[in-house]
Amino acid sequence: MSLRYPSVAEVTEALWDKTVNRSLGGARAGVNAMTAALTAEFAPVPMNTIMPGAFGSDVGRHWTEEAVAAVCEVTALGRDDRPEKIGGTALYRATEASSVTTGTAISVDGGRA
Template identity: 40%
Template structure:
Protein backbone atom coordinates (compact mmCIF):
# COMPACT_ATOMS: atom_id res chain seq x y z
CA UNK A 1 0.00 0.00 0.00
CA UNK A 2 1.24 3.44 -0.89
CA UNK A 3 -0.28 6.76 0.00
CA UNK A 4 -0.57 9.77 -2.29
CA UNK A 5 0.01 13.42 -1.63
CA UNK A 6 -3.05 15.41 -2.70
CA UNK A 7 -2.40 17.56 -5.73
CA UNK A 8 -2.82 21.28 -5.42
CA UNK A 9 -6.10 22.54 -6.84
CA UNK A 10 -4.27 24.01 -9.86
CA UNK A 11 -2.54 20.68 -10.56
CA UNK A 12 -5.80 18.79 -10.14
CA UNK A 13 -7.56 21.18 -12.53
CA UNK A 14 -4.98 20.55 -15.24
CA UNK A 15 -5.17 16.79 -14.71
CA UNK A 16 -8.97 16.88 -14.87
CA UNK A 17 -8.92 18.88 -18.08
CA UNK A 18 -6.55 16.38 -19.63
CA UNK A 19 -8.78 13.46 -18.62
CA UNK A 20 -12.04 15.14 -19.63
CA UNK A 21 -13.75 14.30 -22.87
CA UNK A 22 -13.49 16.77 -25.74
CA UNK A 23 -14.13 20.37 -24.78
CA UNK A 24 -15.82 21.35 -21.55
CA UNK A 25 -18.63 18.80 -21.15
CA UNK A 26 -20.26 20.58 -18.19
CA UNK A 27 -20.04 24.13 -19.53
CA UNK A 28 -22.97 26.24 -18.37
CA UNK A 29 -24.03 23.73 -15.72
CA UNK A 30 -24.35 24.16 -11.97
CA UNK A 31 -23.18 21.22 -9.88
CA UNK A 32 -23.68 20.43 -6.19
CA UNK A 33 -21.23 18.04 -4.52
CA UNK A 34 -21.87 16.73 -1.01
CA UNK A 35 -18.88 15.72 1.09
CA UNK A 36 -17.11 18.00 -1.34
CA UNK A 37 -14.33 19.49 0.75
CA UNK A 38 -12.00 16.47 0.82
CA UNK A 39 -11.34 13.00 -0.54
CA UNK A 40 -13.27 11.86 -3.59
CA UNK A 41 -15.69 14.77 -3.25
CA UNK A 42 -12.83 17.25 -3.55
CA UNK A 43 -11.60 15.61 -6.74
CA UNK A 44 -15.10 15.54 -8.22
CA UNK A 45 -15.74 19.20 -7.38
CA UNK A 46 -12.44 20.23 -8.97
CA UNK A 47 -13.11 18.12 -12.06
CA UNK A 48 -16.60 19.54 -12.52
CA UNK A 49 -15.23 23.10 -12.40
CA UNK A 50 -12.42 22.20 -14.79
CA UNK A 51 -15.08 20.82 -17.13
CA UNK A 52 -16.90 24.17 -17.13
CA UNK A 53 -19.44 23.91 -14.31
CA UNK A 54 -20.13 26.32 -11.48
CA UNK A 55 -19.80 24.29 -8.29
CA UNK A 56 -21.45 24.31 -4.87
CA UNK A 57 -19.35 22.52 -2.26
CA UNK A 58 -21.16 21.04 0.72
CA UNK A 59 -19.91 19.50 3.96
CA UNK A 60 -20.47 19.87 7.68
CA UNK A 61 -17.56 22.32 8.00
CA UNK A 62 -18.20 25.47 6.02
CA UNK A 63 -14.66 26.78 6.53
CA UNK A 64 -13.21 23.82 4.63
CA UNK A 65 -15.75 24.31 1.85
CA UNK A 66 -14.95 28.02 1.63
CA UNK A 67 -11.22 27.41 1.36
CA UNK A 68 -11.61 24.90 -1.45
CA UNK A 69 -14.24 27.01 -3.22
CA UNK A 70 -11.85 29.96 -3.29
CA UNK A 71 -9.03 27.84 -4.70
CA UNK A 72 -11.24 26.33 -7.38
CA UNK A 73 -12.58 29.73 -8.42
CA UNK A 74 -9.05 31.12 -8.68
CA UNK A 75 -7.79 28.16 -10.70
CA UNK A 76 -10.75 27.79 -13.09
CA UNK A 77 -12.56 31.12 -13.23
CA UNK A 78 -15.81 29.35 -12.41
CA UNK A 79 -18.29 30.56 -9.83
CA UNK A 80 -18.28 28.57 -6.61
CA UNK A 81 -20.18 28.57 -3.33
CA UNK A 82 -19.70 26.93 0.07
CA UNK A 83 -22.45 25.48 2.25
CA UNK A 84 -22.54 23.85 5.67
CA UNK A 85 -24.99 20.96 5.84
CA UNK A 86 -25.28 17.55 7.43
CA UNK A 87 -26.91 15.41 4.76
CA UNK A 88 -28.51 13.24 7.43
CA UNK A 89 -30.62 16.24 8.46
CA UNK A 90 -33.77 15.82 6.35
CA UNK A 91 -35.12 19.32 6.94
CA UNK A 92 -31.81 20.97 5.98
CA UNK A 93 -31.72 19.65 2.42
CA UNK A 94 -34.57 21.59 0.83
CA UNK A 95 -33.18 24.91 2.09
CA UNK A 96 -29.72 23.79 0.90
CA UNK A 97 -31.00 23.54 -2.66
CA UNK A 98 -32.60 26.97 -2.29
CA UNK A 99 -29.27 28.43 -1.12
CA UNK A 100 -27.38 26.99 -4.08
CA UNK A 101 -29.99 28.23 -6.52
CA UNK A 102 -29.80 31.71 -4.97
CA UNK A 103 -26.01 31.85 -5.30
CA UNK A 104 -25.30 29.90 -8.48
CA UNK A 105 -28.59 29.09 -10.15
CA UNK A 106 -30.64 25.88 -10.46
CA UNK A 107 -28.75 22.63 -9.87
CA UNK A 108 -28.16 20.67 -13.09
CA UNK A 109 -25.79 18.07 -11.62
CA UNK A 110 -26.10 16.52 -8.15
CA UNK A 111 -23.27 14.37 -6.79
CA UNK A 112 -24.15 12.48 -3.61
CA UNK A 113 -20.67 11.77 -2.29
CA UNK A 114 -21.00 12.30 1.49
CA UNK A 115 -20.73 9.09 3.46
CA UNK A 116 -19.64 7.66 6.80
CA UNK A 117 -18.38 4.23 7.81
CA UNK A 118 -17.70 4.26 11.56
CA UNK A 119 -15.87 1.36 13.15
CA UNK A 120 -17.33 -0.80 15.90
CA UNK A 121 -16.00 -3.68 18.03
CA UNK A 122 -18.51 -6.32 16.92
CA UNK A 123 -21.92 -6.60 15.30
CA UNK A 124 -23.71 -7.22 18.58
CA UNK A 125 -22.23 -3.98 19.90
CA UNK A 126 -23.51 -1.80 17.06
CA UNK A 127 -25.73 0.78 18.72
CA UNK A 128 -28.99 2.06 17.33
CA UNK A 129 -27.43 5.51 17.22
CA UNK A 130 -24.51 4.33 15.08
CA UNK A 131 -26.81 2.35 12.78
CA UNK A 132 -29.13 5.32 12.30
CA UNK A 133 -26.21 7.68 11.58
CA UNK A 134 -24.84 5.36 8.92
CA UNK A 135 -28.19 5.06 7.17
CA UNK A 136 -28.94 8.75 7.69
CA UNK A 137 -25.88 9.95 5.80
CA UNK A 138 -25.54 7.14 3.24
CA UNK A 139 -29.22 6.54 2.38
CA UNK A 140 -31.66 9.03 3.87
CA UNK A 141 -29.73 12.11 2.77
CA UNK A 142 -29.22 10.99 -0.83
CA UNK A 143 -32.88 9.92 -1.02
CA UNK A 144 -34.11 13.31 0.11
CA UNK A 145 -31.71 15.25 -2.12
CA UNK A 146 -32.54 13.16 -5.18
CA UNK A 147 -36.27 13.44 -4.52
CA UNK A 148 -36.12 17.22 -4.15
CA UNK A 149 -33.47 18.01 -6.76
CA UNK A 150 -34.84 15.51 -9.26
CA UNK A 151 -38.31 17.05 -9.16
CA UNK A 152 -36.84 20.49 -9.83
CA UNK A 153 -34.73 19.11 -12.67
CA UNK A 154 -37.77 17.54 -14.33
CA UNK A 155 -39.68 20.80 -14.08
CA UNK A 156 -36.78 22.63 -15.79
CA UNK A 157 -36.33 20.01 -18.50
CA UNK A 158 -33.54 17.76 -17.27
CA UNK A 159 -30.45 17.07 -15.20
CA UNK A 160 -28.06 14.43 -13.92
CA UNK A 161 -27.62 12.79 -10.53
CA UNK A 162 -24.59 10.75 -9.47
CA UNK A 163 -24.25 8.61 -6.36
CA UNK A 164 -20.97 7.38 -4.88
CA UNK A 165 -21.45 3.88 -3.54
CA UNK A 166 -18.91 1.31 -2.41
CA UNK A 167 -17.65 -2.13 -3.32
CA UNK A 168 -18.79 -3.07 0.19
CA UNK A 169 -22.32 -3.17 -1.23
CA UNK A 170 -21.29 -6.28 -3.17
CA UNK A 171 -18.60 -7.61 -0.83
CA UNK A 172 -19.91 -7.00 2.73
CA UNK A 173 -17.92 -8.08 5.76
CA UNK A 174 -18.72 -8.22 9.45
CA UNK A 175 -16.54 -5.15 10.03
CA UNK A 176 -18.56 -2.86 7.74
CA UNK A 177 -22.02 -4.44 7.57
CA UNK A 178 -24.23 -1.40 8.34
CA UNK A 179 -22.22 0.65 5.82
CA UNK A 180 -22.39 -2.12 3.21
CA UNK A 181 -26.14 -2.46 3.69
CA UNK A 182 -26.57 1.30 3.36
CA UNK A 183 -24.57 1.43 0.13
CA UNK A 184 -26.57 -1.51 -1.24
CA UNK A 185 -29.69 0.52 -0.51
CA UNK A 186 -28.15 3.47 -2.36
CA UNK A 187 -27.63 1.23 -5.39
CA UNK A 188 -31.32 0.37 -5.26
CA UNK A 189 -32.28 4.05 -5.01
CA UNK A 190 -30.29 4.65 -8.19
CA UNK A 191 -32.53 2.30 -10.17
CA UNK A 192 -35.72 3.66 -8.61
CA UNK A 193 -34.94 7.34 -9.18
CA UNK A 194 -33.78 6.63 -12.75
CA UNK A 195 -37.23 5.20 -13.42
CA UNK A 196 -39.12 7.95 -11.60
CA UNK A 197 -37.39 10.95 -13.16
CA UNK A 198 -36.56 9.61 -16.61
CA UNK A 199 -36.42 10.36 -19.44
CA UNK A 200 -35.22 13.90 -18.75
CA UNK A 201 -33.10 13.13 -15.67
CA UNK A 202 -30.36 10.49 -15.62
CA UNK A 203 -29.28 8.79 -12.38
CA UNK A 204 -26.16 6.65 -12.07
CA UNK A 205 -23.78 5.33 -9.43
CA UNK A 206 -20.04 4.84 -9.15
CA UNK A 207 -19.29 1.77 -7.04
CA UNK A 208 -15.99 2.90 -5.57
CA UNK A 209 -13.20 0.64 -4.44
CA UNK A 210 -10.49 1.45 -1.90
CA UNK A 211 -9.04 4.90 -2.56
CA UNK A 212 -6.14 6.50 -0.73
CA UNK A 213 -8.10 9.32 0.90
CA UNK A 214 -7.87 10.54 4.50
CA UNK A 215 -9.66 7.40 5.64
CA UNK A 216 -6.87 5.19 4.32
CA UNK A 217 -4.42 6.62 6.86
CA UNK A 218 -5.96 4.30 9.45
CA UNK A 219 -5.52 1.17 7.32
CA UNK A 220 -2.99 -1.54 8.13
CA UNK A 221 -0.59 -1.00 5.21
CA UNK A 222 0.86 -4.51 5.18
CA UNK A 223 -2.55 -6.18 5.46
CA UNK A 224 -3.95 -4.00 2.67
CA UNK A 225 -1.01 -4.71 0.36
CA UNK A 226 -1.44 -8.45 0.91
CA UNK A 227 -5.18 -8.28 0.28
CA UNK A 228 -4.73 -6.25 -2.91
CA UNK A 229 -2.56 -8.95 -4.47
CA UNK A 230 -5.75 -10.90 -5.24
CA UNK A 231 -7.24 -8.00 -7.24
CA UNK A 232 -6.61 -7.48 -10.96
CA UNK A 233 -4.82 -4.12 -10.52
CA UNK A 234 -3.21 -5.14 -7.20
CA UNK A 235 -3.44 -1.70 -5.61
CA UNK A 236 -5.72 0.97 -4.22
CA UNK A 237 -6.75 4.02 -6.18
CA UNK A 238 -5.51 7.58 -6.27
CA UNK A 239 -8.48 9.91 -5.59
CA UNK A 240 -7.96 11.56 -8.99
CA UNK A 241 -8.80 8.22 -10.62
CA UNK A 242 -12.49 8.80 -9.82
CA UNK A 243 -12.57 11.79 -12.17
CA UNK A 244 -12.93 10.04 -15.53
CA UNK A 245 -15.98 8.06 -14.45
CA UNK A 246 -17.64 11.08 -12.81
CA UNK A 247 -17.15 13.28 -15.88
CA UNK A 248 -18.42 10.55 -18.18
CA UNK A 249 -21.57 9.75 -16.20
CA UNK A 250 -22.44 13.43 -15.68
CA UNK A 251 -21.57 14.55 -19.20
CA UNK A 252 -23.31 14.37 -22.58
CA UNK A 253 -21.38 11.29 -23.73
CA UNK A 254 -23.41 9.20 -21.26
CA UNK A 255 -26.73 10.38 -22.69
CA UNK A 256 -27.99 6.78 -23.02
CA UNK A 257 -26.73 5.68 -19.60
CA UNK A 258 -29.05 5.74 -16.59
CA UNK A 259 -29.76 3.43 -13.68
CA UNK A 260 -26.21 2.09 -14.06
CA UNK A 261 -23.69 0.93 -11.47
CA UNK A 262 -20.13 1.54 -12.68
CA UNK A 263 -17.39 -0.14 -10.64
CA UNK A 264 -14.24 1.95 -10.24
CA UNK A 265 -12.43 -0.40 -7.89
CA UNK A 266 -9.27 -1.77 -9.49
CA UNK A 267 -11.17 -4.96 -10.25
CA UNK A 268 -12.00 -5.75 -6.63
CA UNK A 269 -15.54 -6.86 -7.45
CA UNK A 270 -14.23 -9.04 -10.27
CA UNK A 271 -11.81 -10.85 -7.98
CA UNK A 272 -12.68 -14.19 -6.37
Protein backbone atom coordinates in the same frame (compact mmCIF):
# COMPACT_ATOMS: atom_id res chain seq x y z
CA MET B 1 -28.22 -27.65 23.28
CA SER B 2 -28.14 -23.88 23.61
CA LEU B 3 -26.51 -21.60 21.10
CA ARG B 4 -23.49 -19.68 22.23
CA TYR B 5 -22.62 -16.37 20.64
CA PRO B 6 -19.11 -14.93 20.79
CA SER B 7 -18.47 -12.10 23.18
CA VAL B 8 -16.94 -8.90 21.87
CA ALA B 9 -13.59 -10.03 23.20
CA GLU B 10 -13.82 -13.18 21.06
CA VAL B 11 -14.52 -11.48 17.75
CA THR B 12 -11.58 -12.37 15.56
CA GLU B 13 -10.21 -10.27 12.76
CA ALA B 14 -11.58 -12.78 10.22
CA LEU B 15 -15.06 -12.62 11.75
CA TRP B 16 -14.89 -8.84 11.83
CA ASP B 17 -13.82 -8.72 8.16
CA LYS B 18 -16.66 -11.05 7.17
CA THR B 19 -19.17 -8.87 9.03
CA VAL B 20 -17.86 -5.64 7.52
CA ASN B 21 -17.82 -7.14 4.01
CA ARG B 22 -21.41 -8.32 4.40
CA SER B 23 -22.44 -4.88 5.66
CA LEU B 24 -20.67 -3.24 2.75
CA GLY B 25 -22.43 -5.59 0.34
CA GLY B 26 -25.77 -4.66 1.85
CA ALA B 27 -24.98 -0.97 1.62
CA ARG B 28 -23.95 -1.30 -2.02
CA ALA B 29 -27.17 -3.22 -2.77
CA GLY B 30 -29.11 -0.38 -1.15
CA VAL B 31 -27.35 2.18 -3.35
CA ASN B 32 -28.16 0.06 -6.41
CA ALA B 33 -31.83 -0.12 -5.41
CA MET B 34 -31.97 3.62 -4.72
CA THR B 35 -30.41 4.34 -8.12
CA ALA B 36 -33.02 2.17 -9.84
CA ALA B 37 -35.85 3.86 -7.92
CA LEU B 38 -34.56 7.35 -8.74
CA THR B 39 -34.21 6.36 -12.38
CA ALA B 40 -37.85 5.30 -12.53
CA GLU B 41 -39.04 8.35 -10.61
CA PHE B 42 -37.15 11.05 -12.47
CA ALA B 43 -36.98 9.68 -16.02
CA PRO B 44 -35.96 10.95 -18.53
CA VAL B 45 -33.28 12.58 -16.34
CA PRO B 46 -30.33 10.14 -16.18
CA MET B 47 -29.63 8.85 -12.67
CA ASN B 48 -26.41 7.04 -11.89
CA THR B 49 -24.11 6.56 -8.95
CA ILE B 50 -20.36 6.21 -8.73
CA MET B 51 -19.32 3.60 -6.19
CA PRO B 52 -15.63 4.02 -5.36
CA GLY B 53 -13.52 1.31 -3.85
CA ALA B 54 -10.89 1.65 -1.14
CA PHE B 55 -8.60 4.33 -2.48
CA GLY B 56 -5.56 5.77 -0.78
CA SER B 57 -7.27 8.89 0.55
CA ASP B 58 -7.63 10.73 3.83
CA VAL B 59 -10.12 8.09 4.98
CA GLY B 60 -7.44 5.40 4.81
CA ARG B 61 -4.49 7.46 6.00
CA HIS B 62 -4.36 5.45 9.22
CA TRP B 63 -4.28 2.09 7.40
CA THR B 64 -1.29 -0.09 7.97
CA GLU B 65 0.72 -1.54 5.09
CA GLU B 66 -0.92 -4.89 5.90
CA ALA B 67 -4.41 -3.37 5.55
CA VAL B 68 -3.52 -1.84 2.17
CA ALA B 69 -2.07 -5.20 1.05
CA ALA B 70 -5.29 -6.96 2.13
CA VAL B 71 -7.36 -4.55 0.01
CA CYS B 72 -5.07 -5.13 -2.95
CA GLU B 73 -5.49 -8.90 -2.60
CA VAL B 74 -9.26 -8.71 -3.16
CA THR B 75 -9.15 -6.52 -6.26
CA ALA B 76 -8.72 -7.81 -9.80
CA LEU B 77 -6.09 -5.16 -10.53
CA GLY B 78 -4.22 -6.06 -7.33
CA ARG B 79 -3.33 -2.53 -6.35
CA ASP B 80 -4.36 0.45 -4.30
CA ASP B 81 -5.06 3.59 -6.25
CA ARG B 82 -5.56 7.30 -5.84
CA PRO B 83 -8.95 9.04 -5.48
CA GLU B 84 -8.15 11.18 -8.54
CA LYS B 85 -8.90 8.11 -10.67
CA ILE B 86 -12.60 8.56 -9.90
CA GLY B 87 -12.50 11.87 -11.76
CA GLY B 88 -12.52 10.16 -15.16
CA THR B 89 -15.81 8.45 -14.34
CA ALA B 90 -17.30 11.72 -13.12
CA LEU B 91 -16.07 13.46 -16.26
CA TYR B 92 -17.70 10.77 -18.42
CA ARG B 93 -20.98 11.33 -16.56
CA ALA B 94 -20.73 15.06 -17.27
CA THR B 95 -20.44 14.62 -21.04
CA GLU B 96 -22.81 13.81 -23.88
CA ALA B 97 -21.04 10.46 -24.22
CA SER B 98 -23.00 9.21 -21.21
CA SER B 99 -26.39 10.45 -22.39
CA VAL B 100 -27.84 6.94 -22.64
CA THR B 101 -26.27 5.68 -19.42
CA THR B 102 -28.92 5.65 -16.72
CA GLY B 103 -29.93 3.50 -13.80
CA THR B 104 -26.43 2.24 -13.21
CA ALA B 105 -24.07 2.09 -10.28
CA ILE B 106 -20.66 2.54 -11.83
CA SER B 107 -18.03 0.78 -9.74
CA VAL B 108 -14.58 2.34 -9.71
CA ASP B 109 -12.96 -0.15 -7.38
CA GLY B 110 -10.21 -2.00 -9.22
CA GLY B 111 -12.46 -5.00 -9.77
CA ARG B 112 -13.16 -5.74 -6.13
CA ALA B 113 -14.75 -9.13 -5.78
